[in-house]
Amino acid sequence: MSKVYVLGGAQTDFERNWTKEGKGIFAILKEAMDDGLAAVGMTYEEIAKLNKDNRVAIFVGNFIAEKYCDQSHLGSLLTKINPNLYGVPSARYEAACASGSVALDAAITKVRAGDYDVAITIGWELMKTVSAKVGGDFLGHAADYQAEAKGVDFPFPTLFGKMADALIERYKLDETRFMKNLATISAINYENAKRNPQAQTRKWFMDEAQANDRGTATNMAVGGKIAISDCSQVTDGAAVVVVCNEKFAVEKKGSTAGIPIVKGWGHRVAPINFDLKMADSEFSACILPWTQKTVEDAYKRAGLSVNEMDFFETHDCFTSSEYAAIGCFGITEPGKEYEAIESGKISMRGDKPINPSGGLIGCGHPVGASGVRMMLDLYKQVTGQAGDYQVKDAKNGIMLNFGGTATTNYAYVIGM
């Protein structure tokens, strides 16, 4: 099995509303591909040339364009953005909010197995085509739709509100303190996003006091204990990451020096229903044992532990999911996540920063793009290209991307 190198890529500006711009699928695919290829020094002509020998393939991550954009068969759409892509193997991969990661998994696996020398992953979602309420229903398809989402207003905030309740109960937490911890998570993500020039919320105001002031006109409650400030964003966006084998890396860059590799990965699927998940984990130390296992698998394959992780990109679709992730990463024991939040350990000033990019809350959450965007941020950090949100001397980082209520779990460790 050969090593898999990460060459880089690009993301669109998550502040953009493509519907307002009058632009759709082909526009966002074109801009993301143009920018992604330019970032790694590739051209469409080069892809056509590689494709003559069947050396390149494209992997598309998207959750639910059928609903948002009335479009399926997403692997084939790229042919329309440039004729050089005619004949290039390309297909769509889906696992709800982990669609980006499952596409990356396919890309990495094909390169590792030697099927292709270069694999381009593009994750994307256009979510501003419909109202927040209609979009909320679409997202409900990431749960057991009939049992958990149908007819429910904003099903996911409701489910992650239940996650907040479950965390308080399982770990016997003081509710006021826990809600303040969630507000801190929100404020850190917004703060980090201010330094990310492509973050959706980079110009917004949010601080811990505002985030902890729930149920007001400017911070409405949306699902149980969860308010607007606890939620990730509705975002239009795409991200591209290019991975390759040693042969292509040398061909392209002269040597593999300075090119990070995929060191480890984990992929586990938990019971889909939230209640089943909670029943399944009733006797575990961790409330999300399959998520924890996913992270452990990735560490193990990398031959590393949490001690060697310089930063984390996690799936903070809600503050409660980032809260639970802290224990899954092993930053604290499960149940003692508050320690890392209150000590500032997970902020940019701490030694285990989570979401330097701003995460899903600050940077934005174009569902099918998020996994790819996380991988891109891992790449930027370990190569020192993260600009104002750079973690000093970052050598290794881990990403955790999940679909549904931490149902499909994916983790990747990237490092030098």
Added chain:
Amino acid sequence: MREIKTVTVVGANGTMGYSVSGVFASFGNCKVYMVARKQEAADKAVLDAAGTVKADSVSKRLIAKTYEDLPEILPESDLVFESVAENIQLKKEINEKIAQYVRDDVIVATGTSGLSIDELSKTYPEKIRSRYTGTHFFNPPYQLQLCEVIPTSVTDKAWLKEYKDYLQKVLRRAVVEIKDEAGFLGNRIGFQLMNEVMQYAETHKDKGGIDYMDAILGSFSGRAMPPIVTVDFVGLDVHKAIVDNLYAKTNDYAHETYVLPKYAQAQIDKGEMGVKTGAGLYKSIKNEDGSKKRQVLDIATGSFRDMKKYDFPFVKNLTAALKISDYKGAFDSLKADGSLEAKLCLTFMLKYVLYSLATADAVAEKPGDADICMVTGFNWAPPIGVMVALGGAAETKKLMKEYIEADWLKKVDLDKLVNDNLKPEYDYRRYFRAGR
């Protein structure tokens, strides 16, 4: 520089006054005394301020005060922001009052958009005057980050650097330093274009006039809102004040483009100022079935008529290409289209680039400041980005020679202004829309 913990905003009941209060209270985490003449007006301003930054939690840092409270609150203030009406006499009176009670190390800023900063600063004793600037926010400041900082002849340079840093890093503003010339940079570029488009509406009144020009300069040309619709939003009275001031105090190649068209003055005389008075250059009327209908002023008749549905072929081709993010194809089609409308569209794109670069050259620190002003102050396409979109410096210069008045070009050093060293401060792509 002193840490800015307490701010007094004088004239806090005006739109800029309460919006700026919101910015200091939120991003700045400051206690803000919001001063109005009447207590009720100040109380209302507090509610408005929290609304502008979408954060109720900041209201606990906003305190309604009146002018009677100045002796008590000014000595405590680290920064005083004067935001009273644009009247030099009034501002001087207020400044005298401020000067009476502030500490020697206070920072004083004026939000004026039209008056001379140097002139206004003279009310203050030397010690304070060295920390007096024009600090020009754009409305609404939560959405528009631009902040033009205008020092005076005696501004302390070392302090100015720290102050600009504060505005940028703490208040999250897009900061540019501009010379003390009328209109500064953003308004000068923006209102020049809008007024010239209004003049063109008059000369093209037989083709439709106002809505004709706005249809030619639709969202595909780099602005979400067409120029004359924008004037209607700003208000004809405000527009007139700005262009009259620019006409009186500046004298560049575009001087005559600041002359307000007669039809606009006629509307002002009728009290029809724009959206805020229900009618201006456009108006919305209700149909019998309750639905709304947009009407536009017909310059030839002086009365309102239904909007025309213009169907310019160049727009169809341009937007078809923009829809798939083919920017090169889009602007190639515009350049190749020989219609009068396509030429007018291209002409205004070119004039916008030239006037932006020429004016930045005259009053700003660098050409890119024009990009910063127009993107973060107007949400318009960055002028240097427009140059790139049109094919780069050489191509843009070639087009300028073809489309811009020769006697204008004679007055500028085109090779110096338009060159390959120019790099856009922002990605231009999002500003060229294919719809809505």
